[in-house]
Amino acid sequence: MEKYKELRRECYEANQLLPKLGLVLFSFGNVSAFDREAGVFAIKPVGVDYAAMQWEDIVVVDLDNQVVEGRLDPAPDARIHSVLYKSFPGIGGIVHTHSTYAVAWAQAQRDVPLYGTTHANHLAVPIPCTEIMADERIAGDYETETGYQIVDCLMARDLNYQNVPMILVAGHGPFTWGDYAANAVYNAKVLEKLCRMAAITEQLNSATPPLKAALVNRHYNRRHGRRTSFGQN
Amino acid sequence: MEKYKELRRECYEANQLLPKLGLVLFSFGNVSAFDREAGVFAIKPVGVDYAAMQWEDIVVVDLDNQVVEGRLDPAPDARIHSVLYKSFPGIGGIVHTHSTYAVAWAQAQRDVPLYGTTHANHLAVPIPCTEIMADERIAGDYETETGYQIVDCLMARDLNYQNVPMILVAGHGPFTWGDYAANAVYNAKVLEKLCRMAAITEQLNSATPPLKAALVNRHYNRRHGRRTSFGQN
Amino acid sequence: MEKYKELRRECYEANQLLPKLGLVLFSFGNVSAFDREAGVFAIKPVGVDYAAMQWEDIVVVDLDNQVVEGRLDPAPDARIHSVLYKSFPGIGGIVHTHSTYAVAWAQAQRDVPLYGTTHANHLAVPIPCTEIMADERIAGDYETETGYQIVDCLMARDLNYQNVPMILVAGHGPFTWGDYAANAVYNAKVLEKLCRMAAITEQLNSATPPLKAALVNRHYNRRHGRRTSFGQN
Amino acid sequence: MEKYKELRRECYEANQLLPKLGLVLFSFGNVSAFDREAGVFAIKPVGVDYAAMQWEDIVVVDLDNQVVEGRLDPAPDARIHSVLYKSFPGIGGIVHTHSTYAVAWAQAQRDVPLYGTTHANHLAVPIPCTEIMADERIAGDYETETGYQIVDCLMARDLNYQNVPMILVAGHGPFTWGDYAANAVYNAKVLEKLCRMAAITEQLNSATPPLKAALVNRHYNRRHGRRTSFGQN
Numbered sequence: 022m023e024k025y026k027e028l029r030r031e032c033y034e035a036n037q038l039l040p041k042l043g044l045v046l047f048s049f050g051n052v053s054a055f056d057r058e059a060g061v062f063a064i065k066p067v068g069v070d071y072a073a074m075q076w077e078d079i080v081v082v083d084l085d086n087q088v089v090e091g092r093l094d095p096a097p098d099a100r101i102h103s104v105l106y107k108s109f110p111g112i113g114g115i116v117h118t119h120s121t122y123a124v125a126w127a128q129a130q131r132d133v134p135l136y137g138t139t140h141a142n143h144l145a146v147p148i149p150c151t152e153i154m155a156d157e158r159i160a161g162d163y164e165t166e167t168g169y170q171i172v173d174c175l176m177a178r179d180l181n182y183q184n185v186p187m188i189l190v191a192g193h194g195p196f197t198w199g200d201y202a203a204n205a206v207y208n209a210k211v212l213e214k215l216c217r218m219a220a221i222t223e224q225l226n227s228a229t230p231p232l233k234a235a236l237v238n239r240h241y242n243r244r245h246g247r248r249t250s251f252g253q254n
Numbered sequence: 255m256e257k258y259k260e261l262r263r264e265c266y267e268a269n270q271l272l273p274k275l276g277l278v279l280f281s282f283g284n285v286s287a288f289d290r291e292a293g294v295f296a297i298k299p300v301g302v303d304y305a306a307m308q309w310e311d312i313v314v315v316d317l318d319n320q321v322v323e324g325r326l327d328p329a330p331d332a333r334i335h336s337v338l339y340k341s342f343p344g345i346g347g348i349v350h351t352h353s354t355y356a357v358a359w360a361q362a363q364r365d366v367p368l369y370g371t372t373h374a375n376h377l378a379v380p381i382p383c384t385e386i387m388a389d390e391r392i393a394g395d396y397e398t399e400t401g402y403q404i405v406d407c408l409m410a411r412d413l414n415y416q417n418v419p420m421i422l423v424a425g426h427g428p429f430t431w432g433d434y435a436a437n438a439v440y441n442a443k444v445l446e447k448l449c450r451m452a453a454i455t456e457q458l459n460s461a462t463p464p465l466k467a468a469l470v471n472r473h474y475n476r477r478h479g480r481r482t483s484f485g486q487n
Numbered sequence: 488m489e490k491y492k493e494l495r496r497e498c499y500e501a502n503q504l505l506p507k508l509g510l511v512l513f514s515f516g517n518v519s520a521f522d523r524e525a526g527v528f529a530i531k532p533v534g535v536d537y538a539a540m541q542w543e544d545i546v547v548v549d550l551d552n553q554v555v556e557g558r559l560d561p562a563p564d565a566r567i568h569s570v571l572y573k574s575f576p577g578i579g580g581i582v583h584t585h586s587t588y589a590v591a592w593a594q595a596q597r598d599v600p601l602y603g604t605t606h607a608n609h610l611a612v613p614i615p616c617t618e619i620m621a622d623e624r625i626a627g628d629y630e631t632e633t634g635y636q637i638v639d640c641l642m643a644r645d646l647n648y649q650n651v652p653m654i655l656v657a658g659h660g661p662f663t664w665g666d667y668a669a670n671a672v673y674n675a676k677v678l679e680k681l682c683r684m685a686a687i688t689e690q691l692n693s694a695t696p697p698l699k700a701a702l703v704n705r706h707y708n709r710r711h712g713r714r715t716s717f718g719q720n
Numbered sequence: 721m722e723k724y725k726e727l728r729r730e731c732y733e734a735n736q737l738l739p740k741l742g743l744v745l746f747s748f749g750n751v752s753a754f755d756r757e758a759g760v761f762a763i764k765p766v767g768v769d770y771a772a773m774q775w776e777d778i779v780v781v782d783l784d785n786q787v788v789e790g791r792l793d794p795a796p797d798a799r800i801h802s803v804l805y806k807s808f809p810g811i812g813g814i815v816h817t818h819s820t821y822a823v824a825w826a827q828a829q830r831d832v833p834l835y836g837t838t839h840a841n842h843l844a845v846p847i848p849c850t851e852i853m854a855d856e857r858i859a860g861d862y863e864t865e866t867g868y869q870i871v872d873c874l875m876a877r878d879l880n881y882q883n884v885p886m887i888l889v890a891g892h893g894p895f896t897w898g899d900y901a902a903n904a905v906y907n908a909k910v911l912e913k914l915c916r917m918a919a920i921t922e923q924l925n926s927a928t929p930p931l932k933a934a935l936v937n938r939h940y941n942r943r944h945g946r947r948t949s950f951g952q953n
Contacts, residue, residue, distance in 0.1 A: 046913055047906070049838070097942070119838050121913070125920035128836040129928050137361040138426045139282070139352045159934045163942075192931045193837045207280070214279055214354070220924060221358035225453060229362050232425045235392045243330070243396075370594040371659045372515070372585050440513070447512055447587070454591035458686060462595050465658045468625045476563070476629075603827040604892045605748070605818050673746070680745055680820070687824035691919060695828050698891050701858045709796070709862075 025063060025081045025090050028056050032063035033076035035202035039118060040071045042210045050118040051096045054202035055106050057113065060084055062106060066093035097164055104168025105198060109182040114202030116209040122216035123195035123209075126150065130191045133215060135231050136222045140215050141240035143186075147231075148212065149174055150189040171196060187212045258296060258314045258323050261289050265296035266309035268435035272351060273304045275443045283351040284329045287435035288339050290346065293317055295339060299326035330397055337401025338431060342415040347435030349442040355449035356428035356442075359383065363424045366448060368464050369455050373448050374473035376419075380464075381445065382407055383422040404429060420445045491529060491547045491556050494522050498529035499542035501668035505584060506537045508676045516584040517562045520668035521572050523579065526550055528572060532559035563630055570634025571664060575648040580668030582675040588682035589661035589675075592616065596657045599681060601697050602688045606681050607706035609652075613697075614678065615640055616655040637662060653678045724762060724780045724789050727755050731762035732775035734901035738817060739770045741909045746770075749817040750795045753901035754805050756812065759783055761805060765792035796863055803867025804897060808881040813901030815908040821915035822894035822908075825849065829890045832914060834930050835921045839914050840939035842885075846930075847911065848873055849888040870895060886911045 023029075032054040039045040039052065048071065053064035063081045065074070080091035084103045088095065102115045126133050126148075133148035135141060140148075151174040158166040171188050175181065186208045187197040197208035222229050256262075265287040272278040272285065281304065286297040296314045298307070313324035317336045321328065335348045359366050359381075366381035368374060373381075384407040391399040404421050408414065419441045420430040430441035455462050489495075498520040505511040505518065514537065519530040529547045531540070546557035550569045554561065568581045592599050592614075599614035601607060606614075617640040624632040637654050641647065652674045653663040663674035688695050722728075731753040738744040738751065747770065752763040762780045764773070779790035783802045787794065801814045825832050825847075832847035834840060839847075850873040857865040870887050874880065885907045886896040896907035921928050 046909065119913075121917055122920060124836060124838060124917050125924055128917065128921040128931075129925035131925055136425070137357060139357055153932060154935065156932075156934045159938050163938055192835070192935055210279065218354055218357050218361065220920060221355060221453060222361040224457065224923065225358055226362035226364055232361075233386060233389075235389045236387065236425055239392050239396055369658070370590060372590060443512065447585075451587055451590050451594065454588060454686060455594040457690065458591055459595035459597055465594075466619060466622075468622045469620065469658055472625050472629055602891070603823060605823060676745065680818075684820055684823050684827065687821060687919060688827040690923065691824055692828035692830055698827075699852060699855075701855045702853065702891055705858050705862055 023090065025056065025059075025061065026076075028054055028061075028063045029079040029081065029091070030076045031202055032065070032079045033074065035114060035116075035206050036065050036074065036079075037071065038203070038206045039116075039209075042206070044118045044120045044206075044209055044213060045071060046119065050116070050120075051098055051102075052116045052202050052206060053099070053102045053114065055113045055115075057106075057110075061089055062099075062102060064095050064099050064102060066091070067096045069093070098167075100162065100164035101168040101171075101196070104165055105171065105196075108168070108172045109198060111200075112182065112198045112205075113200050114205035115196065115198045116202075116205040117194065117196050118209050118213075119194050120209065120213040120216075122220060123189060123213050124193075125220070126216050127189040127191055127194050133189070133219050134229075135237060136219055136229055137232055138236065138240045139218065141232060141237040142244050143208070143211055143215070143241075144184060145237050145241040146180065146185060148187055148189060148215065149178060149180065149185065151191045153191045167193075256323065258289065258292075258294065259309075261287055261294075261296045262312040262314065262324070263309045264435055265298070265312045266307065268347060268349075268439050269298050269307065269312075270304065271436070271439045272349075272442075275439070277351045277353045277439075277442055277446060278304065279352065283349070283353075284331055285349045285435050285439060286332070286335045286347065288346045288348075290339075290343075294322055295332075295335060297328050297332050297335060299324070300329050302326070331400075333395065333397035334401040334404075334429070337398055338404065338429075341401070341405045342431060344433070345415065345431045345438075346433050347438035348429065348431045349435075349438040350427065350429050351442050351446075352427050353442065353446040353449075355453060356422060356446050357426075358453070359449050360422040360424055360427050366422070366452050367462075368470060369452055369462055370465055371469065371473045372451065374465060374470045375477050376441070376444055376448070376474075377417060378470050378474040379413065379418060381420055381422060381448065382411060382413065382418065384424050386424045400426075489556065491522065491525075491527065492542075494520055494527075494529045495545040495547065495557070496542045497668055498531070498545045499540065501580060501582075501672050502531050502540065502545075503537065504669070504672045505582070505675075508672070510584045510586045510672075510675055510679060511537060512585065516582070516586075517564055517568075518582045518668050518672060519565070519568045519580065521579045521581075523572075523576075527555055528565075528568060530561050530565050530568060532557070533562050535559070564633075566628065566630035567634040567637075567662070570631055571637065571662070574634070574638045575664060577666070578648065578664045578671075579666050580671035581662065581664045582668075582671040583660065583662050584675050584679075585660050586675065586679040586682075588686060589655060589679050590659075591686070592682050593655040593657055593660050599655070599685050600695075601703060602685055602695055603698055604702065604706045605684065607698060607703045608710050609674070609677055609681070610650060611703050611707040612646065612651060614653055614655060614681065615644060615646065615651065617657050619657045633659075722789065724755065724758075724760065725775075727753055727760075727762045728778040728780060728790070729775045730901055731764070731778045732773065734813060734815075734905050735764050735773065735778075736770065737902070737905045738815070738908075741905070743817045743819045743905075743908055743912060744770060745818065749815070750797055750801075751815045751901050751905060752798070752801045752813065754812045754814075756805075756809075760788055761798075761801060763794050763798050763801060765790070766795050768792070797866075799861065799863035800867040800870075800895070803864055804870065804895075807867070807871045808897060810899075811881065811897045811904075812899050813904035814895065814897045815901075815904040816893065816895050817908055817912075818893050819908065819912040819915075821919060822888060822912050823892075824919070825915050826888040826890055826893050832888070832918050833928075834936060835918055835928055836931055837935065837939045838917065840931060840936045841943050842907070842910050842914070843883060844936050844940040845879065845884060847886055847888060847914065848877060848879065848884065850890045852890045866892070 051065040055062040199205035284298040288295040432438040517531040521528040665671035750764040754761040898904040
């Protein structure tokens with residue numbers, strides 16, 4: 022019996038958006054879709070290329086990372102996803118990619134400054150980049166610690182996951198989330214574009230000031246309360 | 255009855271050129287087409303993706319931003335367009351995008367210097383970038399004020415809309431216009447290419463001088479009086 | 488009667504390679520194909536987009552720029568081509584584009600340094616960039632003068648057209664040539680790639696030395712005497 | 721009789737991946753596939769474009785570079801490949817490309833620093849760049865010397881070919897290898913992406929530190945022992 026067929030299909034479709042949007046190379050990345058009522062999420066299996074993937078390959082795990090449906094092993098990053106689903110009530114999808122510009126900012130260990138209204142249409146603060154993970158955390162359950170690292174970074178800056186649906190893990194790469202898996206993919210693509218535009222902006226004017234608060238608020242509030250998804254902005 | 259079917263179709267076709275030319279991500283951007291005799295323009299509705307859009311989704315509004323035909327709400331940017339149609343007699347189409355290099359220059363708050371003949375074939379001056387909008391304007395009718403900001407910038411520099419069919423709104427992004435919607439799209443693509451070439455030029459030689467006047471005039475005048483549109487240059 | 492049907496078809500096919508290779512935007516560029524025996528060349532007409540072009544649109548002109556076959560007007564740049572055909576005995580095709588990186592180097596008014604073996608496989612010297620055209624030349628027959636500018640630049644540096652099949656006209660863009668139109672297109676694509684790789688090289692190491700002579704010669708001579716064309720290197 | 725039909729087909733398929741993955745322009749590059757038991761390898765012939773190539777064009781040579789099957793001449797770079805097959809027991813495929821960012825780092829004569837986990841997932845050290853070849857080597861059997869240059873560089877740094885499946889030859893470009901030809905192509909694509917991300921990282925933060933050892937080891941060891949190939953990571 023396939024109880025989570027619909028969830029797996031949603032996860033499959035969202036995973037397929039990654040290569041379509043130019044966000045992944047080979048199998049570098051993963052999308053999960055959460056069923057909050059059931060307390061389980063569907064995620065890409067380890068080691069299956071996007072081109073070869075079928076919805077039947079998608080694995081369903083619970084929040085303790087135990088497989089509840091599917092033949093294959095989940096991506097090890099599932100442990101990161103479960104931390105986020107437990108910590109961010111209300112999100113329904115998570116995306117991790119190695120998209121080029123987002124990884125470059127993460128490697129440069131810098132927040133992405135808020136330089137323009139394209140950014141402010143989506144979030145009202147710079148895109149946060151975590152600290153490099155402490156050695157004791159690396160030595161522990163690395164994937165779980167990566168999840169905590171994300172949660173701690175938002176908390177330390179007094180940001181909430183609803184207003185800031187994207188983060189860079191220093192030296193690693195981007196994670197995004199959303200109401201549904203497809204929203205999280207949307208945010209992953211927006212993040213990559215913001216990262217690219219900010220990089221070029223700094224090349225053109227290394228003294229570019231952040232966008233002033235009045236403009237940030239005007240744009241961010243225009244969007245606030247509206248779902249941002251494919252076809253919704 | 256659909257009085258403005260033809261205008262909506264023209265608008266639809268021009269909007270579809272944006273993704274085809276790589277100028278938009280998701281629904282970030284809009285094209286309008288003006289019927290000067292009737293005093294109305296067709297514009298993209300709010301929140302409809304380019305892939306899903308049909309000509310029937312296009313909305314027609316008058317210069318007071320009242321819907322005169324169509325089921326959907328117009329893009330909020332319609333108020334920017336109506337200011338430009340009122341201020342620039344003779345234009346028949348307007349485009350706004352968040353294309354990558356044009357946004358980067360807008361975010362860097364810089365005019366795009368006139369470095370070569372590709373630029374001079376289209377305009378004889380740097381591509382103007384407005385000032386960052388004043389707080390009192392932001393607090394007002396923001397979209398209408400964005401329109402005035404564009405008009406005021408050209409006026410303050412003694413430029414006219416016929417010779418300068420493109421502008422960058424600081425911290426925001428590009429607006430272009432033309433005789434028809436398709437010309438405005440053409441200008442949006444040319445602008446993006448000029449922005450990219452100028453960025454690379456400065457990387458190669460940070461002391462690149464502007465193109466000398468004799469060459470600017472030779473190229474600009476060779477084109478002057480000829481329609482620049484798809485297939486016309 | 489269509490005496491030059493074959494020449495026009497060759498010219499048409501070579502023109503169509505430009506958009507296929509990502510070398511042109513809209514109608515910015517042109518390819519010509521020369522029949523040295525007949526003393527005429529086929530060239531793209533003015534103002535016809537690549538997508539809409541048919542072989543019947545191609546125009547044949549003589550070396551005095553008089554149309555000898557075809558319904559349309561030749562590109563004004565035909566006068567540049569005729570100077571080059573007269574000055575470079577043995578070439579059979581010429582290409583002019585506004586490809587992004589080649590234009591950026593031309594706008595930066597710099598020769599493209601010889602940094603690697605990809606470059607040395609094609610030419611043993613930096614890619615020359617002309618001086619900015621003198622005012623008296625601009626005031627004259629501009630296109631013809633552009634041709635002379637190219638010829639003079641090679642001569643002043645004691646370079647010959649056989650060993651250096653590409654040049655940048657300062658503030659303008661690239662011209663390339665070859666035994667046939669298709670070779671000239673090949674050179675236009677190689678030029679764009681060399682320009683892009685050299686730009687990134689300088690970003691990575693602003694003190695990158697030119698490739699040493701022993702390596703330049705080893706690579707250049709390995710190719711010397713062999714036709715470089717599609718499928719021939 | 722075609723004894724090596726299967727090997728030639730494997731080589732053909734792997735060569736066709738290069739244009740598909742955006743790693744080659746025209747015929748700049750080559751892939752070989754090794755049959756260690758037979759002591760022969762299949763390689764791309766000289767001067768055949770990827771688009772026109774058929775498996776029958778692939779040539780089989782022994783480790784003394786003598787053709788043992790096939791009608792065409794092998795790429796001159798076959799002599800590089802034979803040195804590597806003799807020196808790196810266990811590899812089954814080699815790739816050489818002129819991919820843009822990898823060539824740029826090679827021209828800049830720099831190792832690619834290890835800035836992030838995408839890199840550490842594949843190798844635990846910077847991507848090595850050889851010295852510029854000494855004049856006496858250039859004057860000798862150039863291709864064979866290029867092979868020795870690669871082997872010597874790894875040895876001088878106490879690196880082994882199993883842990884470091886990629887290298888940049890200074891002033892020239894990248895070489896990669898793997899268990900099979902397809903793995904070597906995978907590594908060529910990963911290398912290009914790492915080179916691009918590192919270039920952007922340095923643009924964003926010229927003082928970016930290398931990724932700390934604890935993170936490098938955590939990521940590298942997570943992969944160690946697992947085959948990295950299409951669909952396997």
